[in-house]
Amino acid sequence: MSIKAKVSMAILAAAAGLSLVGGGTYASFTDTESAQAEFAAGTIDLQVKKLNGDTLATNLFASKLSNLKPGDSVEKLFKITNGGTLSIRDVFLKATYTEGDFVDGADPRSETFAKLDTKAKIKNTADEFADQIVVEVFGGDIYPYKSVWKGTLKELNQDAVTTGDLTDPTIGHSLPALPWADADPVRVRLTFKDTADNKFQGDALQKINFQLIATQHLGTNFVDGENIEWFNGSQLDAPKPR
Ligand SMILES: [Ca+2]
Ligand SMILES: [Ca+2]
Ligand SMILES: [Ca+2]
Secondary structure: OOHHHHHHHHHHHHHHHHHHHHOOOOOOOOOOOOOOOOOOOOOOOEEEEOOOOOEOOOOOOOOOOOOOOOOOEEEEEEEEEEOOOOOEOEEEEEEEOOHHHEEOOOOOOOOOHHHOOHHHOOOOOHHHHHOOEEEEEEEOOOOOOEEEEEEEHHHHOOOOOOOOOOOOHHHOOOEOOOOOOOEEEEEEEEEEOOOOOHHHOOOEEOOOEEEEEEEOOOOOOOOOOOOHHHHHHHOOOOOOOO
């Protein structure tokens, strides 16, 4: 008998044995074992910090962005860190505003209305003003120089539009929680287009909401015995090979 045949016979015998145990009535001696399983979800918690590690205040910019002139730009450097237990795959930036957050310089409610020359008192929409503001977002390790997105605030306000992924390549283009909470630097620059004309004098978007959206990695098929907690905490952007 070849080795192959012996092996297949052994398997057949084992299968037959199992079927005996499986069916029929119980004998006198019985035993039941039970086991429990915990099924606990991890957490995704993105935090926005100053470069020194302090939590950022409500306003993204510490400067008051007012009295700006065409051609001005202002830049903010901050970092995104993982405060949860699951590794974060991607982080996208979104900026939104509403018509209600806009005050036209030609509107008597405008702070600068009284100082505005009559010829510049021209009404326009929030979108027209937001179209004059260029948003540039950079990611990358140490000093974020890699352009992740460039467009106008008006474009970024559209529902389906976000910047590209901000996670840097140093730890697999992700923001793992293990072995330590990763932190990636981000740079945002707002520029008032130097082509903005007089109708935008005194115009103000009183609230621009910046939102950072963190996403999880794709689901993984685990085999029992694997360290799931560790894997999900330290996961990188590339899918787990199978
Ligand atoms: Ca990523
Ligand atoms: Ca990273
Ligand atoms: Ca105006």
